[in-house]
Amino acid sequence: MNKVINDFTITVGTVNGSGSSTANNTILRSIFKMGIPVSGKNLFPSNIQGLPTWYTIRVNKDGFIAQHEERNIVITLNPNSFARDLASVAPGGAFYYSDDIKQPVTRTDIAIYAMPVKTIVKNDPNVPTDFRDLVGNMVYVGVLAHMINMDLEKVLAALTFHFKGKQKPIDMNFNAVKAGAEWAKANLVKNDPYQLEAMNKTDGLIMADGNTAAAIGSIFGGVQFAGWYPITPASSLAEALNDYLPQLRKREDGKHTYAVVQAEDELAALGMAVGAGWAGLRSMTSTSGPGLSLMTEFAGLAYYAEIPVVIWDVQRIGPSTGLPTRTSQGDLTFAYFIGHGDSHSVIMLPGDVGECFDFGWQSFDLAERVQTPVFVLSDLDMGMNQWMSKPFQYPNVPMDRGKVLWEKDLEEIKGNWGRYLDKDGDAIPYRTIPGNKHPMSSYFTRGTGHDEYAKYTEEADMFLKNMDRLKRKNETAKKYVPAPILRSTKGSTAGIIAFGSTEAAILEAQNQLENDHGIKTDFLRIRAIPFTREVDAFLAKFEQIFVVEMNRDGQMYQILLTEYPQYASRLRSVAFGDGMPASAKWVREGILDRYESGTLPSTKGAGKSGVKKSAPAKRASAKSTPIAKKTTKKTVAGPKSKAKRK
Amino acid sequence: MTEALPMAGAAANTNLAGLTKNDYRGNPSTLCQGCGHNSISNQIISACYEMNVVPENVLKFSGIGCSSKSPTYFLNRTFGFNSLHGRMPSIATGGLFGDHHLKGISVSGDGDSASIGMGQFKHVMRRNVNMVYIVENNGVYGLTKGQFSATAEKGLNLKKQGENPYMPVDICMEALVSNATFVARSFAGNPKQVKELLKAAISHNGIAVLDIISPCVTFNNQENAFHSYAWGKDHEEPLQEISYIAPRSEIMLEREMEEGEIREVTMHDGSIVILKNLEKGYDTSSRFEALRVMEESQRNNWLVTGLLYLDTTKPSLTSRYNLVDTPLNRLTEADLRPARASIDKVNALMF
Numbered sequence: 001m002n003k004v005i006n007d008f009t010i011t012v013g014t015v016n017g018s019g020s021s022t023a024n025n026t027i028l029r030s031i032f033k034m035g036i037p038v039s040g041k042n043l044f045p046s047n048i049q050g051l052p053t054w055y056t057i058r059v060n061k062d063g064f065i066a067q068h069e070e071r072n073i074v075i076t077l078n079p080n081s082f083a084r085d086l087a088s089v090a091p092g093g094a095f096y097y098s099d100d101i102k103q104p105v106t107r108t109d110i111a112i113y114a115m116p117v118k119t120i121v122k123n124d125p126n127v128p129t130d131f132r133d134l135v136g137n138m139v140y141v142g143v144l145a146h147m148i149n150m151d152l153e154k155v156l157a158a159l160t161f162h163f164k165g166k167q168k169p170i171d172m173n174f175n176a177v178k179a180g181a182e183w184a185k186a187n188l189v190k191n192d193p194y195q196l197e198a199m200n201k202t203d204g205l206i207m208a209d210g211n212t213a214a215a216i217g218s219i220f221g222g223v224q225f226a227g228w229y230p231i232t233p234a235s236s237l238a239e240a241l242n243d244y245l246p247q248l249r250k251r252e253d254g255k256h257t258y259a260v261v262q263a264e265d266e267l268a269a270l271g272m273a274v275g276a277g278w279a280g281l282r283s284m285t286s287t288s289g290p291g292l293s294l295m296t297e298f299a300g301l302a303y304y305a306e307i308p309v310v311i312w313d314v315q316r317i318g319p320s321t322g323l324p325t326r327t328s329q330g331d332l333t334f335a336y337f338i339g340h341g342d343s344h345s346v347i348m349l350p351g352d353v354g355e356c357f358d359f360g361w362q363s364f365d366l367a368e369r370v371q372t373p374v375f376v377l378s379d380l381d382m383g384m385n386q387w388m389s390k391p392f393q394y395p396n397v398p399m400d401r402g403k404v405l406w407e408k409d410l411e412e413i414k415g416n417w418g419r420y421l422d423k424d425g426d427a428i429p430y431r432t433i434p435g436n437k438h439p440m441s442s443y444f445t446r447g448t449g450h451d452e453y454a455k456y457t458e459e460a461d462m463f464l465k466n467m468d469r470l471k472r473k474n475e476t477a478k479k480y481v482p483a484p485i486l487r488s489t490k491g492s493t494a495g496i497i498a499f500g501s502t503e504a505a506i507l508e509a510q511n512q513l514e515n516d517h518g519i520k521t522d523f524l525r526i527r528a529i530p531f532t533r534e535v536d537a538f539l540a541k542f543e544q545i546f547v548v549e550m551n552r553d554g555q556m557y558q559i560l561l562t563e564y565p566q567y568a569s570r571l572r573s574v575a576f577g578d579g580m581p582a583s584a585k586w587v588r589e590g591i592l593d594r595y596e597s598g599t600l601p602s603t604k605g606a607g608k609s610g611v612k613k614s615a616p617a618k619r620a621s622a623k624s625t626p627i628a629k630k631t632t633k634k635t636v637a638g639p640k641s642k643a644k645r646k
Numbered sequence: 647m648t649e650a651l652p653m654a655g656a657a658a659n660t661n662l663a664g665l666t667k668n669d670y671r672g673n674p675s676t677l678c679q680g681c682g683h684n685s686i687s688n689q690i691i692s693a694c695y696e697m698n699v700v701p702e703n704v705l706k707f708s709g710i711g712c713s714s715k716s717p718t719y720f721l722n723r724t725f726g727f728n729s730l731h732g733r734m735p736s737i738a739t740g741g742l743f744g745d746h747h748l749k750g751i752s753v754s755g756d757g758d759s760a761s762i763g764m765g766q767f768k769h770v771m772r773r774n775v776n777m778v779y780i781v782e783n784n785g786v787y788g789l790t791k792g793q794f795s796a797t798a799e800k801g802l803n804l805k806k807q808g809e810n811p812y813m814p815v816d817i818c819m820e821a822l823v824s825n826a827t828f829v830a831r832s833f834a835g836n837p838k839q840v841k842e843l844l845k846a847a848i849s850h851n852g853i854a855v856l857d858i859i860s861p862c863v864t865f866n867n868q869e870n871a872f873h874s875y876a877w878g879k880d881h882e883e884p885l886q887e888i889s890y891i892a893p894r895s896e897i898m899l900e901r902e903m904e905e906g907e908i909r910e911v912t913m914h915d916g917s918i919v920i921l922k923n924l925e926k927g928y929d930t931s932s933r934f935e936a937l938r939v940m941e942e943s944q945r946n947n948w949l950v951t952g953l954l955y956l957d958t959t960k961p962s963l964t965s966r967y968n969l970v971d972t973p974l975n976r977l978t979e980a981d982l983r984p985a986r987a988s989i990d991k992v993n994a995l996m997f
Contacts, residue, residue, distance in 0.1 A: 029997050161997050206996040216992055222982030224974050225743055227736070248984045248992070255970040257981055259743050263736065264769040271729070271736025271766070278727060278737070279705075279744020280975030282982070297730055391993040394986050399979045434725040435745030435973050437702045444706075444718060444726040456673075456718065 004193040006036050006061035008072035012140070013085045015078045017049030022162055022173070023137035024055040028386060029158035030150050031059055032207055035199040039065035039504070041385050041581055046232070046324045052081040061199065065388070066505035067581040072194055073148070075140050077117065079103065094147075094192035096140060111191035113184075115143050120179050127172060135176045142180020147188065149196045152181065206391050210356040210382035210501075213392065214286075214312060215240030217360015219248050220395055224281040226260045227272030229291060232324055233380035234314040237286040238262075266291035270298040270311065274373075277302070277309035278445060280404070280433030282364045286312035288380075289331050290319055292338070299373055300339025304447045304470070306420070306429070308367035308402065312376045314383040317579050326579025327380035329500055332555040335375045336529060341448075342467065346477050347529040348376045349499040351485070353389040355527070356382065361395050362482065368402035370477045371428060379550070381581040382501040403430045407438045415440025419454040420466060427472035474530050481528035484535060492520040494595065495542035497535075499526045499556060501581065502548055508584035513591060521546075521591075526556070531563055539567040546591045551577040662698040670695045672719040677712055682834030682860030682875075683782045687719045689837050690751065690780075693844040694721065697892060705741055705750050705777075709734035709763060712789050713755035713782035713860070721751070732763025735770035738777055739963065745973035746964035749848060750777025757787045760796040760815040771824035774852040776962040778844065781817050781855070782834075784862035785873035792865035799872045804865065817857040818954055819940055822933055828854035829936065829955040833878045834861065839951060845890035846953065851914035852962040859949060878949055885928055885939065885952030891918040911956060919953070930956045 010027065014020035021042070028040035039058045045051040058068050075096040076085040082103045089095050091109045099114040121127055121136045145155055155177055156170075163169040215237050218226075223245075228238035241260050249257055263269035269285045276283035287295065292313050302309055315331045317323035336345050348363055350356045359376050367374040403424075405417060415438060420429050429452075432441040443454035448466070451457045489510070498506050506523055513519040524538045539545060539560075545567075547557040554573030561568050574590035576582075659666050670691045675684050694701070706726035708714035714734070717726045729737040738750050759767045759781050770779070785798040794807055796815040803809050821829045828850045830843045840858060847854035861867050861874045869876040911919045911930065929935050936955040943950035970977070 032997070158997070206993055208996040212996075220983060220989070222979065224977070224982065225740060227740060244992075248988055249982075251970070253970070254968070256968050257970055257974065257977055259964075259967045259969070259974075261739070261773075264765055267733060268736040268739075268766055268769065271733045272740035275727070275729075275737040275740025276743050277740075279741045281740075281744055283740065298733070301730055386997075389996075391996075392989060394989040395983065399983065432725075433744065433975050434705050434741065435702075435748060435975055436725075437700075439702070439723055442702065442723055442725045444728065446728045 001191070002193050003195055004072075005195055005197050006059055006199065008059055008194045009068050009070060010057040010059070010073045010144070011071050011075070011085070011088070012055045013074065013076040013078050013081045014053055014055075014137070015049075015080070016045055016047050016051045016053040018077070018137070019134040020053075020055065020077070020137045022134070023141050024057070025162065025386065026138075026141055026155060026158045027144065027150070028057055029161065029207065030145070030154040031057070031196060032202050032205075032388065033154040033157055034151055034196060035202050036061065036196060037063040037065055037201050037388065039385070039387060041067060041381065043580070044325050046321060052078050054081075059196065061201070063201065064504065064508040064511070064584065066508050067583045069583055069585055073144075073192070075144065076101070077137070077140065092193065094194060096143065098140075113143070113147070113188055115140060115180070116183065120183060121176060124175065124179065126175065131172065135172055138173045138176035139180035139183075142177035142182075143184040143188070145177065146181040146184035147190055148194055151198065152177065202388060204391070205388045207386045208353050208389055209236070209384055209386055210350070210353050210378050211237040211314060211384060212240045213353045213356035213389070214350075214360045214376070214378065214383070216244055216248070216392065217357035218284060218310070218364070219244055219360075220357075221361030221364040222282050222399060223284055223364070224258050225273060225276035225283040227263045227269040227276070227283075227285050228260070229263050229266045229269045229287065231266075231288045231291050233316050233384045234286045234288045234291070234312065236384065237312055237314060266294035267298065270295040270309070273309050273311075274298050274302045274307050277307045277367070278305070278434070280435070282368070283308070284310040284312065284364075286314065288314050288316045289328075289334070292331060292334065293319075296338055297340070299345075300341065300343060301447050302373045303339050303343045303345070304341075305445050306371040306431070307373070308364075308371050309373045310363040310367050310376065311373055312378060315377060315379040317577070323579045325380070327501070327550065327581055328577055328579065329377070329379060329502075329550040330552075330555070330577060331377060332549075332551070333558060335377060336559060338375075344471070344474050344530070346370060346372055346374050346474070346481065348374060348482065349527050349529075350376065350378055350382070351500055351503045351525050351527065353382065353387045354392065357392045359482070365397075365400040366477075366480050369400050369428070369480050370473060371402060371431060372473065372477070377500065379501050403428060405430050405432050405436075405441070407436060407441070410436070410438040410440055418452040419443040420450060420469075421452040422469055426476045427469045428476055478530050478532050481530065481532065483532050484527055484538075485525045486534065486538065487523040487525075489514065489520045489522060492522040493542070493544075494519060494521050494591075495538055495545040496521050496523045496548060496591070497526060497538070497545055497556065497560070498523070498548040502550060502587070505582035505584050505587050506548060509587035509591065512584060512588050517592065519591075519595060529559065536564070539564055539570065543570055544572060544596060545570050546572050546574050546594065548574045548582075548587055548590065550582055551575055661695055663700050665695070665701075667691065667695045669723060670701065670721055672717070672722045675716070675719045677715065677719075678864050680863040681712070682784065682858070682862070683713055683716050684719070685834045685837055686780065686782055686840060686858055686860060687716050689841040689844055690720045693841050693848065696841075697845055697848060699848065703748055705738070705748050707734050707738040707741065707750055707752040707777070709754050709758035711755040711758045711787070712862075713753050713780075714758055716753050716782070717751075732758055732761070733766060734758065735763065735766035735775070735779075739770060739773065739775050742776060743964060743967075744975040746776075746969050747973060750775065751780070751848070752777050753780045753782060756781060756783045756785060756795040756797040756817070760817060760820070764796075764815075764820075768820065768824040771821055771826040771853055771855070773963045774825075774827055774960055776851055776853070776964060778847040778850075778854045778856065781857045782860040783817060783857055783873065784860050784866055785814075785871070786862050786866040788862050788865055797873075798866075802866075802871055816940065816944075818855065819937065821855040821857075822936055822955055826855050826955070827852040827957040827960050828953075830855065830953045831857045831859070831949075832951050833859045833882050833949060835875050835878050836882065836884075836951065839884065839888060842888045842890050843953065845917075846888065846913065846919040849890070849913035849915050849917045849919070850956075850958070851965070852960060872949070881947060881949045883943060883948040883950050885950055885954065888919065888953055911958070914958060919956075930954070
């Protein structure tokens with residue numbers, strides 16, 4: 001039988017709440033420790049116990065770690081999803097199941113392995129009765145380890161990490177792994193091609209989830225106040241603050257330099273954070289779409305009152321119950337225009353776990369510099385799943401606390417200042433902070449209706465002047481937001497614009513477009529709004545630009561259309577949101593559906609390419625007919641291609 | 647809260663903080679002539695002046711409504727935040743973390759606190775945020791021209807609104823059952839009591855709720871209405887006479903002691919509140935007693951005023967957080983950014 005080395009997917013179907021996450025993380029970490037690029041995604045229901053849940057692992061030697069639709073190895077312990085799981089295995093794949101499930105196995109085109117998960121654990125006298133189900137999950141880890149050559153030493157390392165070195169649970173679980181592996185060795189004959197082989201491609205990398213990275217980044221940014229309210233998938237961000245703040249900001253006197261308050265709702269969560277930002281603290285909140293809705297009024301107030309605060313939105317699908325445990329990029333236009341009256345938010349768009357860390361600290365600098373709420377839009381896939389990442393990098397610049405006047409500053413200018421006075425011409429005024437003891441320090445804060453000295457006014461001229469300055473402030477913000485990342489391919493004829501967690505899928509799709517369809521593309525990953533001049537340049541370069549995003553309406557596309565009407569005819573929306581993380585397949589097919597062959601890089605202004613009505617990208621669509629001839633040499637434009645940070 | 651400053655050379659009309667009463671004033675009020683809220687603003691000015699409060703050591707907060715406009719009309723030298731309708735408590739909660747040595751003086755109304763802001767009102771009680779929470783209570787929405795508020799009594803008739811069919815919300819009861827640590831009721835037409843209660847509230851380290859019946863002269867001042875001057879004057883039943891005595895370290899106080907004193911309460915800052923009970927043995931430390939008195943007064947159509955409940959043993963929110971003595975907003979990068987070496991530790995904590 002042919003071997004397929006380091007290029008397949010593993011899907012584990014279990015019952016939610018059965019404790020399989022330790023087992024699944026162990027598989028993920030073991031493969032990572034074997035040096036093989038890997039990703040793991042938890043596809044879980046909104047439920048505490050009982051509903052089916054799946055964990056998918058993608059192993060890929062070339063570093064393509066986006067979600068992949070093909071199911072090569074499927075393991076199921078859940079009778080309720082058994083039939084569905086069995087049907088999902090791709091031809092030639094492998095199906096493992098717990099042999100206590102007595103259901104017909106109807107397929108002959110795949111390898112079938114029944115595992116005595118329950119009996120192996122039952123026969124181990126060292127496993128207490130209450131732990132049987134939990135430890136039972138480790139049996140499939142062991143069986144799989146034997147069948148795909150997963151290194152048991154790495155499994156032990158993963159368990160040691162998970163149980164923080166506590167010997168008793170490590171032993172109990174590892175014994176179950178070994179028992180599973182030994183049973184497989186004695187009883188199973190390998191009848192599928194999928195195998196692991198150690199590599200060195202994860203050397204120097206760490207594994208972390210975006211929410212933890214964001215929290216730790218925020219701590220390195222000096223977070224002093226966080227107000228929050230529980231919501232999936234953002235809760236673990238605030239919980240990570242609670243976990244890591246005591247360690248990282250420990251003082252000899254045992255006193256605290258921060259406060260984290262769980263609020264009664266999201267209105268209060270942002271209200272507290274805005275209050276703390278107003279009072280001079282590095283202040284934040286973290287939430288998801290529904291919470292952001294409740295925060296809208298305060299976000300609008302903070303924009304007009306010019307109060308620095310950082311708002312993390314770990315995006316999920318839709319309102320209310322809906323698909324709360326599924327990922328999305330559906331809050332972009334909402335966050336951009338949030339508030340009442342005119343407003344343009346400053347938005348940061350981290351694209352990976354490392355950037356969640358970086359934007360964790362940079363967002364405070366940005367918020368305090370520009371004196372405005374800064375929205376950081378992550379998503380469930382990035383926030384809650386474990387990703388390979390470069391180690392977190394210590395901040396390379398000192399903190400920027402922005403324009404603040406303390407007592408000595410006021411002494412120097414003899415108290416002559418105005419809270420909303422544009423003294424420097426950059427539209428950013430100076431502010432004082434409550435607690436300042438100078439008699440001229442105080443001012444009264446309101447939404448609109450204030451003059452340059454924060455005095456109450458309803459004068460039309462004054463209102464207009466202030467609105468104009470707020471708009472100019474957005475221009476100033478361009479100097480401080482992170483520039484996009486451009487990945488260019490020699491001879492590219494089209495551009496791709498995307499943001500956030502879709503990067504892995506896009507890199508893989510670029511590779512497929514080039515190798516299978518001869519379409520070379522440049523990829524611009526936008527990392528912030530307002531857009532910087534790099535975005536202008538990218539739009540000017542190509543006659544076809546595909547804007548890829550995980551939502552229905554093409555929200556980034558809409559914002560680009562508004563900001564760059566002169567390039568409207570070049571932009572094509574590839575938008576799709578069904579709650580699953582982006583895959584190379586739908587990116588590729590979405591682009592192919594809209595691609596017009598025969599276009600060349602533009603040399604002047606807006607191109608003449610016709611506007612094709614954009615239909616929603618269809619995941620199921622199998623249209624992959626080559627559109628342009630393969631004329632170019634195969635150059636891998638995947639993770640290997642040079643990334644330029646401008 | 648109060649600060650002792652040298653007296654030497656101070657003019658006769660300056661207080662121990664070296665400030666004149668003018669230093670405590672705000673902009674001219676834009677509320678209606680005769681509005682109870684203006685009287686309360688004046689008592690805030692007097693209380694702070696008499697207590698030698700340094701204006702920079704206070705933060706003012708409010709929500710939205712007539713009452714919430716009033717922080718503009720007192721303490722001009724104090725930072726203030728006129729926030730959102732019903733959301734003053736959250737702004738204050740976060741704002742007071744900036745410098746935990748500061749005291750909050752917050753003004754809200756019955757519309758702001760008993761309806762749209764009821765959730766935040768209740769939660770700021772249980773957190774025991776260190777601020778005076780004044781509810782200027784007139785039973786009506788003034789700025790939107792006279793709709794019923796949730797504290798309006800059942801059966802009240804208002805122009806354009808007809809008859810109010812609902813039972814009222816009682817601010818003091820709500821505060822009490824939410825574990826507020828200082829609960830008092832007063833009447834804007836009784837400025838001396840308002841002032842003395844304000845002083846006690848300012849000295850309290852924690853949430854101090856002052857439900858002040860403050861008649862709306864424009865929309866709700868009918869003789870028979872609960873939130874009117876005439877009704878208040880006729881039905882006010884003070885629970886006790888109350889006197890506030892500044893901390894002993896600052897001034898002599900024996901002269902202010904009154905005969906018939908029954909209970910002295912020592913506040914966190916060492917000041918003393920003297921309660922001269924009118925009713926035999928009223929116990930301000932009993933929540934049960936406070937609820938009983940309120941229930942009784944409701945049945946008898948009395949406006950019971952005075953300090954209903956006081957608990958000085960509970961820590962305020964910021965004291966619970968064990969903060970460094972330096973105000974958080976004065977900390978610098980050295981205090982806030984973990985050392986360079988810790989990044990390796992963090993990376994080692996990841997897999």
